[in-house]
Amino acid sequence: xxxxxxxxxxxxxxxxxxxxxxxxxxxxxxxSNDSLVMLSDADVxxxxxxxxxxxxxxxxxxxxxxxxxxxxxxxxxxxxNLVADILLETGVAFCQFANHDFMPDVAYxxxxxxxxxxxxxxxxxxxxxxxxxxxxxxxLLKVSGETMEQFVQQIALRGGDGVAGxxxxxxxxxxxxxEVDGKAFDVKKDYWVVTNDYIAAGGDDMSMxxxxxxxxxxxxKIRDIMIERLELEHQRGRQIQGxxxxxxxxx
Amino acid sequence: xxxxxxxSRRKFIRDLVGASAGLGLVHxxxxxxxxxxxxxxxxxxxNDIHCHIDPFPKDHSVYQGRGGLARLxxxxxxIRKTEKNVLLFDAGDMFQGTPYFNYYKGELILKVMSEMGYxxxxxxxxxxxxxxDGIEESIGFAKFPLVxxxxxxxxxxxxxxxxxxxxxxxxxxxxGVYGLGVELDGLVGAQNYLETEYLDPVKVALEKELFLKKExxxxxxxxxxxxxxxxKEQKISDRLLAAxxxxxxxxxxxxxxxxxxxPLKLKNADGNRILVNQAGWGxxxxxxxxxxxxxxxxxxxxxxxxxxxVSE
Numbered sequence: 230x231x232x233x234x235x236x237x238x239x240x241x242x243x244x245x246x247x248x249x250x251x252x253x254x255x256x257x258x259x260x261s262n263d264s265l266v267m268l269s270d271a272d273v274x275x276x277x278x279x280x281x282x283x284x285x286x287x288x289x290x291x292x293x294x295x296x297x298x299x300x301x302x303x304x305x306x307x308x309x310n311l312v313a314d315i316l317l318e319t320g321v322a323f324c325q326f327a328n329h330d331f332m333p334d335v336a337y338x339x340x341x342x343x344x345x346x347x348x349x350x351x352x353x354x355x356x357x358x359x360x361x362x363x364x365x366x367x368x369l370l371k372v373s374g375e376t377m378e379q380f381v382q383q384i385a386l387r388g389g390d391g392v393a394g395x396x397x398x399x400x401x402x403x404x405x406x407x408e409v410d411g412k413a414f415d416v417k418k419d420y421w422v423v424t425n426d427y428i429a430a431g432g433d434d435m436s437m438x439x440x441x442x443x444x445x446x447x448x449x450k451i452r453d454i455m456i457e458r459l460e461l462e463h464q465r466g467r468q469i470q471g472x473x474x475x476x477x478x479x480x
Numbered sequence: 481x482x483x484x485x486x487x488s489r490r491k492f493i494r495d496l497v498g499a500s501a502g503l504g505l506v507h508x509x510x511x512x513x514x515x516x517x518x519x520x521x522x523x524x525x526x527n528d529i530h531c532h533i534d535p536f537p538k539d540h541s542v543y544q545g546r547g548g549l550a551r552l553x554x555x556x557x558x559i560r561k562t563e564k565n566v567l568l569f570d571a572g573d574m575f576q577g578t579p580y581f582n583y584y585k586g587e588l589i590l591k592v593m594s595e596m597g598y599x600x601x602x603x604x605x606x607x608x609x610x611x612x613d614g615i616e617e618s619i620g621f622a623k624f625p626l627v628x629x630x631x632x633x634x635x636x637x638x639x640x641x642x643x644x645x646x647x648x649x650x651x652x653x654x655x656g657v658y659g660l661g662v663e664l665d666g667l668v669g670a671q672n673y674l675e676t677e678y679l680d681p682v683k684v685a686l687e688k689e690l691f692l693k694k695e696x697x698x699x700x701x702x703x704x705x706x707x708x709x710x711x712k713e714q715k716i717s718d719r720l721l722a723a724x725x726x727x728x729x730x731x732x733x734x735x736x737x738x739x740x741x742x743p744l745k746l747k748n749a750d751g752n753r754i755l756v757n758q759a760g761w762g763x764x765x766x767x768x769x770x771x772x773x774x775x776x777x778x779x780x781x782x783x784x785x786x787x788x789x790v791s792e
Contacts, residue, residue, distance in 0.1 A: 250653060250699040252729065253518070253774035257743045259759055260766045262552045264545055270553030273595050277533055277550065280588050284579055358579050364609055366669070426669065446669060452582075 288355035293459040295469040299347040301340060304389030304399060304478060307471030308347060312338045313393035314472070315458050316451065320369060320423030323447055333369060333423035334410050337384075338391035338451075339433045342425065352469065354456055361452040365425035371443035374416035379437040381407060381414075389477045398480040405480040425451055517776045521565045521653050523702065523769045524556055527734030528604070528761035529570065530577025531589050536762065547763040553596045555766055563770075565650040568597060571734035572604025572661070572706035575618075577762070585610055586618025594623035600646055601626045602659040602704040604734060611672040612636060627659040627704060630684040635675035645688055647696060653773060656692030659704040660685060660721070662735055681707060681716055682724050693727035700771060701728045708735040709758055722746045722754045730755045730769060737761040743769060 299308040317336035324332050345359045372380065384390045385399045398406030407414040419442060426446070431439045459469070535548030560566050574589050575581055581589065586607075593601065603626050607615060619626070619641060629644040648655040660681040664673045685703060692698045703721075710719040718733040725748045733756060743757035759767035 249693075249697055250519075250773040250775065251777045252700070252771050253777055254772040255755065256770040256772070257755070257757070258768045259740060259742060259757070260555065260768055262547055262555060262764055262766055266551050266555045268554035268558055269548075269550040270557060270596070271550075273550040273553045273592055276592060276595055277588065280580065280584060281534070284583050287583065288579060355579075358582070362577070364576055364582075430666065446671060448671070 288353060288358065290354045291351045291463075292354055292357070292456055293352040293463040293469050295347055295349055295352050295471075297469075297471040298349045299469070299471055301343050301346065301391075302389075303340065303387075304397075305392075305473060305476055307473060308343060309338060309340060309389075309391030310393070310472050310474070310476065311469065312343060312455065313391040315455060316367065316423055317393040319367065319449070319454050319458065323367070323449070324369070329445075331371075331421050333394070333421045335392060335394035335420065335422050337380075337422055337424040337428060339425070339428055339435075340387070340390045341433055342427065343391070347469075352459065357452055357455050357459070361455065363427065363452075365427050365451050367423060367447045367449045367451055367454060368426045368429045369443075369445040369447065370422045370424065370429055370438060370441045371419055372422060372438065372441050374414070374418050374420065376437050376440050377409075377420045377422070378404070378414070378416055380422070380435065383434060383437070384477070388479075392476060395476065397477045399477065400480045518772055518774055519565070519651055519653060520563070520770050520772045521567070521650055521655070521700065522559060522563045523567050523569065523730065523732070523767075523771065524559065525569045525571065525732045525757070525767040525769075526552070526759050526763060526765070527571035527706075527732070528573040528737055529589065529593075529763050530573055530606070530761060531575060531581040532578055532762035532764075533580050533589065533592055534578075536764075543762065543764060549592050549596065549763050552763050552766060556596060559768070565653065567599045567648055567650065567655060569657070569702070569704055569732055570598055570601040571704045571732045571758075572602040573606045573734060573761075574601060574604070575614075576606040576609045581609075585614055587621050590618055590621035594621065598624040599648060600624055600657055600659075600704065602706055602734070603628045603631060603642065603661050604706045605662055605664065605667045608664065608668045608672040612638060612674055612676075615641075627657050628661055629658040629688050630679040630681050631661050631664075632677035632679055635677070638676075645692060647692070647698060653700065654696070654698045655700045655702060656689075656696055656698030657702045657704060658685070658688035658692065660707055662706045662708065663716075681705075682721060685721060685725055685728065689725055689727040699773065700730070703728050703731045705731050705733045706735045707733070709733050709738040709740075709756070710736070718756045718758075719744070719746065722748060722756050724749055725754060726750055728754055729771070730757070732767065733758040734761075739765065743767075 301308040313336045316338055320333035343360055347356055382404055385404045386402045394410055396408040428435050429438055532547050533549050536543040536546050538545045575586055625643050625646055627646050628642045633639050645658045663678050689701050692701045705718050708717050710717045718731045738758040739760040740758055743755040746754050746756055748754040757767045759765035
């Protein structure tokens with residue numbers, strides 16, 4: 230009775246047979262979406278238009294007047310100093326508001342994180358978006374004196390950066406002189422640094438900051454801080470005045 | 481096998497195939513020939529759009545005038561006019577990057593992508609930029625699913641928001657899609673993802689591809705990945721994942737903003753071909769991969785397997 234056995238076996242095999250399709254050929258092409266694409270989708274354009282109008286209206290809102298062109302430069306510049314000063318002031322205000330028993334000693338804003346110069350004259354919301362296209366938030370870090378020294382050494386190595394609350398003299402890419410909060414730097418002390426979450430995560434070669442004793446997130450976007458502070462000062466009738474005070478200098 | 485000659489064996493197989501075809505177990509070759517033998521499926525994809533709804537400015541230092549979603553949609557619609565079977569996917573990081581996001585959160589980008597007719601998206605790390613609230617408030621604007629297999633949202637408010645796989649049927653082609661997100665710790669603030677649990681992407685991929693291929697019988701298995709193309713360190717990436725898989729045909733990647741001239745043709749764990757592609761970022765590139773299936777080839781394979789029992 231071999232025949233029925235084979236019949237059953239065949240039926241089982243057929244039923245379990247793979248019905249899936251097989252790819253016989255693949256063609257691929259990564260197409261550049263540039264000016265060669267002639268057809269725009271009118272529905273998408275129509276959907277976006279009112280949002281764009283509303284946005285452009287807001288972006289052109291004047292929030293301050295600057296007396297100078299603010300250009301970033303090393304070792305210090307009006308632009309890096311302005312942002313770092315606002316960061317330090319806001320860090321202090323945050324600690325007061327949150328009833329913390331400490332204040333940030335220094336503020337750090339990475340030079341590379343400031344993407345454009347601010348022009349002399351009217352400063353708009355759009356300018357600040359161009360200056361800071363990233364969604365970085367303000368954070369507070371408590372670091373040991375040793376970590377602080379490595380951190381400042383990195384600033385010295387790159388020939389300057391955006392800082393507030395310190396005075397740094399650079400000799401051949403190394404720390405020549407360092408004061409924090411008006412006092413000589415003490416490697417045995419802990420320091421509080423206010424900066425952005427990108428730097429706190431070790432970005433821009435600041436990996437030493439991963440070695441921290443405390444870390445506080447504020448949930449405040451640095452761009453929002455900038456816009457609000459500048460607008461507030463503007464309403465009080467104060468214009469942006471570029472400051473160069475020798476906080477970082479070459480010895 | 482005495483009394484069972486070669487001729488009778490052939491006749492037997494022919495009869496059997498004819499009989500079973502009526503039961504819908506297998507297709508008749510004649511039935512197949514009546515249809516087109518070759519059927520093609522176009523997979524279109526983007527990644528890391530980052531809310532670049534408008535083209536980059538004409539005076540942009542690197543990407544002068546490139547991108548723009550209205551134009552991208554025009555391009556996609558053009559392809560849809562010539563191709564019958566099209567699927568459009570995105571591999572995450574739709575959010576963040578232009579004031580459109582700062583102003584409208586996920587609303588506008590998800591509305592635009594819905595209008596463009598995306599079939600599925602994935603959750604990139606930047607989708608968490610406004611926290612779980614941000615996702616919850618925006619997700620309703622997406623008329624397409626965000627497929628994510630390795631973020632466990634079960635302890636969060638978003639527990640039933642994201643399918644862990646999805647299946648599409650296009651002209652008889654069954655396509656299974658699963659999604660893999662990048663590790664959140666260190667990349668996304670803890671307060672932004674809360675109790676969302678990151679599961680090992682390799683383990684999840686192996687489970688999902690097996691399930692889609694074997695249990696669901698998909699003809700094609702696609703992974704939407706936000707792991708990143710490759711890293712100097714041994715961090716899991718699309719390249720490393722590809723080498724571990726068995727049934728995934730294509731990994732549509734993102735996160736590393738990689739511009740590839742064409743998809744990488746890599747070998748999976750069984751030494752078979754797996755494609756890995758990525759389409760730059762900011763809507764500047766549309767990835768297009770056409771899979772051409774040969775309906776007839778499948779039949780050959782079956783006939784081959786039918787020979788086994790009788791030639792023992």
